[in-house]
Amino acid sequence: xxxxxxxxxxxxxxxxxxxxxxxxxxxxxxxxxxxxxxxxxxxxxxxxxxxxxxxxxxxxxxxxxxxxxxxxxxxxxxxxxxxxxxxxxxxxxxxxxxxxxxxxxxxxxxxxxxxxxxxxxxxxxxxxxxxxxxxxxxxxxxxxxxxxxxxxxxxxxxxxxxxxxxxxxxxxxxxxxxxxxxxxxxxxxxxxxxxxxxxxxxxxxxxxxxxxxxxxxxxxxxxxxxxxxxxxxxxxxxxxxxxxxxxxxxxxxxxxxxxxxxxxxxxxxxxxxxxxxxxxxxxxxxxxxxxxxxxxxxxxxxxxxxxxxxxxxxxxxxxxxxxxxxxxxxxxxxxxxxxxxxxxxxxxxxxxxxxxxxxxxxxxxxxxxxxxxxxxxxxxxxxxxxxxxxxxxxxxxxxxxxxxxxxxxxxxxxxxxxxxxxxxxxxxxxxxxxxxxxxxxxxxxxxxxxxxxxxxxxxxxxxxxxxxxxxxxx
Ligand code: TRP
Numbered sequence: 001x002x003x004x005x006x007x008x009x010x011x012x013x014x015x016x017x018x019x020x021x022x023x024x025x026x027x028x029x030x031x032x033x034x035x036x037x038x039x040x041x042x043x044x045x046x047x048x049x050x051x052x053x054x055x056x057x058x059x060x061x062x063x064x065x066x067x068x069x070x071x072x073x074x075x076x077x078x079x080x081x082x083x084x085x086x087x088x089x090x091x092x093x094x095x096x097x098x099x100x101x102x103x104x105x106x107x108x109x110x111x112x113x114x115x116x117x118x119x120x121x122x123x124x125x126x127x128x129x130x131x132x133x134x135x136x137x138x139x140x141x142x143x144x145x146x147x148x149x150x151x152x153x154x155x156x157x158x159x160x161x162x163x164x165x166x167x168x169x170x171x172x173x174x175x176x177x178x179x180x181x182x183x184x185x186x187x188x189x190x191x192x193x194x195x196x197x198x199x200x201x202x203x204x205x206x207x208x209x210x211x212x213x214x215x216x217x218x219x220x221x222x223x224x225x226x227x228x229x230x231x232x233x234x235x236x237x238x239x240x241x242x243x244x245x246x247x248x249x250x251x252x253x254x255x256x257x258x259x260x261x262x263x264x265x266x267x268x269x270x271x272x273x274x275x276x277x278x279x280x281x282x283x284x285x286x287x288x289x290x291x292x293x294x295x296x297x298x299x300x301x302x303x304x305x306x307x308x309x310x311x312x313x314x315x316x317x318x319x320x321x322x323x324x325x326x327x328x329x330x331x332x333x334x335x336x337x338x339x340x341x342x343x344x345x346x347x348x349x350x351x352x353x354x355x356x357x358x359x360x361x362x363x364x365x366x367x368x369x370x371x372x373x374x375x376x377x378x379x380x381x382x383x384x385x386x387x388x389x390x391x392x393x394x395x396x397x398x399x400x401x402x403x404x405x406x407x408x409x410x411x412x413x414x415x416x417x418x419x420x421x422x423x424x425x426x427x428x429x430x431x432x433x434x435x436x437x438x439x440x441x442x443x444x445x446x447x448x449x450x451x452x453x454x455x456x457x458x459x460x461x462x463x464x465x466x467x468x469x470x471x472x473x474x
Pocket of ligand 1: 020021022023025026098217218219220221222223224226321322324325399
């Protein structure tokens with residue numbers, strides 16, 4: 001077998017996997033999900049999901065990868081379960097789908113870096129709409145972003161992916177802490193923090209529970225075999241459990257800090273007025289792409305600096321994620337079809353870019369893709385959605401399905417003694433650890449049941465507008 005390469009050591013793996021996890025999901029999505037999903041109540045659910053439901057999934061993915069040293073499709077085959085290779089295919093599909101829209105948003109963020117540098121603060125919906133529908137501009141940025149991603153993946157695991165993470169992850173942490181410290185010096189910062197962290201139980205419904213779980217999966221890069229792929233480059237002597245703990249803590253920590261950075265900025269701009277009305281306007285992409293630039297404009301001389309640093313940070317975070325998304329289908333093509341890495345990258349990246357065109361067009365350039373989908377029924381006003389948002393919510397939902405199936409596979413098909421024996425390599429005291437109980441009860445009982453139930457809740461809510469939580473418990 002050709003040498004597939006691998007991470008140089010455990011730290012390299014942790015940084016790369018944390019790099020995959022930390023991305024637009026943490027800095028762009030998490031804060032506004034918290035804001036609209038019940039503040040601290042959302043954070044608590046999110047933490048529960050990350051540490052109880054997602055943890056066994058993460059460990060399982062890494063273990064399957066390391067055991068087989070294969071991409072997600074090859075991994076199920078190598079374990080002797082050809083019938084389960086469909087799960088790997090689903091994962092590859094999901095990765096392609098996610099990268100196709102993720103790259104578009106990453107391109108926007110990257111472009112904003114230049115806009116901020118030239119003091120062009122896009123601070124209202126109209127200007128943002130003009131920006132995203134300027135197809136030459138945003139198309140160009142997304143091509144550049146895909147090229148950067150491809151450039152890193154071509155260089156392989158240790159020379160590309162790991163090296164990038166070793167440079168960018170510490171840089172990112174420094175930048176985000178610096179911005180947070182600055183945000184705290186602004187007027188009304190504490191009003192923002194309060195809004196961010198004080199629970200509002202009324203806001204808990206299918207939307208927020210499902211939202212917290214989808215967010216956990218997406219943010220931790222779970223459910224599509226990204227960590228099977230990264231796991232396949234991990235050494236036998238490395239401790240999978242502690243790696244998973246570090247990856248989760250980094251991801252959760254950075255998401256949390258992102259909120260601490262962003263809400264004081266928002267509160268500064270609203271003069272401390274954090275009512276739901278004021279905040280409904282920051283829902284979704286507008287938080288990062290409209291509200292924050294408006295804040296940067298208002299903070300005076302430092303605005304250009306703070307704004308550019310922010311969007312550079314966001315682009316860095318996105319790049320370590322797009323790299324992981326591209327690596328999955330690339331590893332598949334390399335392993336299964338014996339194509340050279342470089343050729344595989346060129347083919348796969350081009351296909352994904354082309355598949356992403358409808359997302360690129362759905363920012364206003366094409367009316368058809370911009371108003372693509374309407375939730376068919378449900379009591380609330382039917383929300384119409386652009387192609388990109390639809391792609392994103394399909395992907396989110398598939399990740400949940402993938403995660404559910406992966407734990408069922410590990411608990412009932414591959415069987416937990418095999419899982420345990422893989423995990424114990426690199427972890428001496430595993431047999432007597434709490435982690436073992438958490439993982440074993442997780443993959444056999446807790447995760448299959450809860451994940452499946454929540455999957456149904458999410459599907460009903462997202463695609464049919466039916467809030468099962470409200471229906472059953474209120
Ligand atoms: N976790 C990344 C984020 O939060 C996105 C991402 C990268 C991802 N790779 C993934 C999501 C694999 C799901 C699966 O922005």
